[in-house]
Amino acid sequence: MIKAGDIVELEIEKLLYQGSSLARYYSDETPSGFSVFVFGGAVEDKLKVKILKVNKSYATGEIVEIVKPSKYRKKPFCPLFNACGGCFYQYLDYDFLVEQKNNMLKESFSKLDYDVEILNPIKSPNKEGYRRKIQYRVSQTKNSKRLLVGYYKEKSHDIVNIKYCPIQPKIADDLAQFLRDNWALGAYVEKTHKGLLRAFILRLSSDLKSVLITLVLNSNLEDYLKIENDVLDFAQKITSKFQVVKGVNVNLNPNKTNLIFSCDFKNVLGDEYIVENLKSQDGTVKSYKISPESFFQVNPDCASLIFDEAKKYIDDNSTILDAYGGVGTIGIYLSDKARKIYLVEENESATKNAKENFKLNNCKNYEVFLGDAKECFRKFLKEKKTFDTVILDPPRAGCDKEALDLISKMCNKIIYISCNPQTLVRDLNYLFELNFKAKQTRMADMFPYSYHLESITLVEKVQDV
Numbered sequence: 434m435i436k437a438g439d440i441v442e443l444e445i446e447k448l449l450y451q452g453s454s455l456a457r458y459y460s461d462e463t464p465s466g467f468s469v470f471v472f473g474g475a476v477e478d479k480l481k482v483k484i485l486k487v488n489k490s491y492a493t494g495e496i497v498e499i500v501k502p503s504k505y506r507k508k509p510f511c512p513l514f515n516a517c518g519g520c521f522y523q524y525l526d527y528d529f530l531v532e533q534k535n536n537m538l539k540e541s542f543s544k545l546d547y548d549v550e551i552l553n554p555i556k557s558p559n560k561e562g563y564r565r566k567i568q569y570r571v572s573q574t575k576n577s578k579r580l581l582v583g584y585y586k587e588k589s590h591d592i593v594n595i596k597y598c599p600i601q602p603k604i605a606d607d608l609a610q611f612l613r614d615n616w617a618l619g620a621y622v623e624k625t626h627k628g629l630l631r632a633f634i635l636r637l638s639s640d641l642k643s644v645l646i647t648l649v650l651n652s653n654l655e656d657y658l659k660i661e662n663d664v665l666d667f668a669q670k671i672t673s674k675f676q677v678v679k680g681v682n683v684n685l686n687p688n689k690t691n692l693i694f695s696c697d698f699k700n701v702l703g704d705e706y707i708v709e710n711l712k713s714q715d716g717t718v719k720s721y722k723i724s725p726e727s728f729f730q731v732n733p734d735c736a737s738l739i740f741d742e743a744k745k746y747i748d749d750n751s752t753i754l755d756a757y758g759g760v761g762t763i764g765i766y767l768s769d770k771a772r773k774i775y776l777v778e779e780n781e782s783a784t785k786n787a788k789e790n791f792k793l794n795n796c797k798n799y800e801v802f803l804g805d806a807k808e809c810f811r812k813f814l815k816e817k818k819t820f821d822t823v824i825l826d827p828p829r830a831g832c833d834k835e836a837l838d839l840i841s842k843m844c845n846k847i848i849y850i851s852c853n854p855q856t857l858v859r860d861l862n863y864l865f866e867l868n869f870k871a872k873q874t875r876m877a878d879m880f881p882y883s884y885h886l887e888s889i890t891l892v893e894k895v896q897d898v
């Protein structure tokens with residue numbers, strides 16, 4: 434039997450959700466193969482692997498040497514690939530990776546007690562330069578006080594100082610460089626919890642005609658008022674150098690926390706929000722105001738393709754509940770087919786944006802509910818509300834049982850948009866107990882080269898015969 438520290442030769446069979454890959458170690462004791470999970474493998478790689486840990490039914494290992502590389506390997510297009518870790522799978526051929534992600538979705542669905550039709554995956558229209566939300570952490574070096582602006586290296590809080598990132602538009606690199614060269618008020622050092630600038634947040638419109646900047650400061654209001662003019666001075670400099678910057682905001686976050694934002698935002702100059710336009714395949718365009726703290730899709734061009742799928746599932750003149758609705762993105766996208774849209778969202782600024790967005794898009798028949806989804810559903814049930822379709826687009830954790838119980842009593846059709854196949858299938862299993870079955874699902878590659886995968890699933894009530 435293998436043990437920690439052994440170096441063994443293995444061949445990778447498949448990629449697994451969240452960045453690992455599977456190989457099998459064959460021996461007399463394990464003739465059908467003992468599973469070894471290896472980070473960074475590619476299908477058909479022949480590898481020397483150092484065993485790190487052996488559990489009852491599987492082991493984990495790390496690559497020591499690539500003996501024969503897989504034919505699906507290719508040179509990563511980003512020079513910081515090894516240091517950054519943001520695009521985990523840049524060493525793989527794109528089409529092959531999409532196929533593998535689709536297999537991961539299929540495998541998740543195989544855990545259901547019934548078959549679901551798996552449609553062809555949706556690929557991202559852009560594989561590079563697609564990100565429209567950038568959340569850079571900021572710090573400074575100990576001696577020279579040089580500004581570091583970038584992402585945390587994987588599994589650490591060390592900032593990779595990113596001067597070029599091919600999955601983001603070039604303007605993001607230029608703005609980060611401007612910050613390095615012109616920010617004179619000092620940056621945050623996590624160890625000492627001292628220093629001012631903690632994060633540099635950009636929200637870019639799809640057409641790259643507008644950018645919203647948020648500077649996250651380690652400061653309370655009293656201290657901020659002392660430096661307000663200096664921050665304004667920086668905001669004036671950056672907006673006059675880059676005409677596309679339509680607004681600069683600050684977020685005051687003096688807390689010892691990993692959360693980027695506190696709830697304390699102040700406008701410094703220009704707009705407090707950005708306007709994004711999403712164009713559907715039938716040519717209709719919907720516009721959205723988005724505040725810095727409101728959720729909005731990171732890859733809007735790919736998101737529209739997912740929402741176009743949702744549109745196909747909606748009957749004309751439907752009553753729609755857009756649960757976990759954010760700034761109204763999906764509800765408004767579907768509004769041409771809706772008689773009325775109900776939106777539920779727990780983030781206050783997102784609900785404010787949503788109300789403005791319904792008006793901006795001339796939607797007249799809508800209601801926006803601020804609060805926890807479950808509590809709103811309870812209220813709806815009490816009022817005997819029913820919906821033709823419920824859109825479920827929850828965070829990674831999925832929905833809880835009570836939320837699903839309540840929803841199952843108020844509709845016959847659910848469109849479940851998910852960013853986590855594991856919680857999706859857990860929820861589908863529970864919905865099956867409630868007499869709802871998934872009919873079709875489709876993977877969408879919203880984050881090319883990462884291990885994330887989105888999906889859209891049509892779920893319908895099983896009609897009694």
Ligand SMILES: C[S@@+](CC[C@H](N)C(=O)[O-])C[C@H]1O[C@@H](n2cnc3c(N)ncnc32)[C@H](O)[C@@H]1O
Nearest residue numbers: 728757758759762778779780805806826827828
């Ligand atoms: C994945 S986002 C989807 C947003 C929106 N559907 C979109 O496409 O832009 C999930 C949203 O659910 C909201 N949310 C998270 N937990 C919630 C809860 N318990 N009740 C209501 N909304 C919640 C988040 O604030 C976020 O806006």
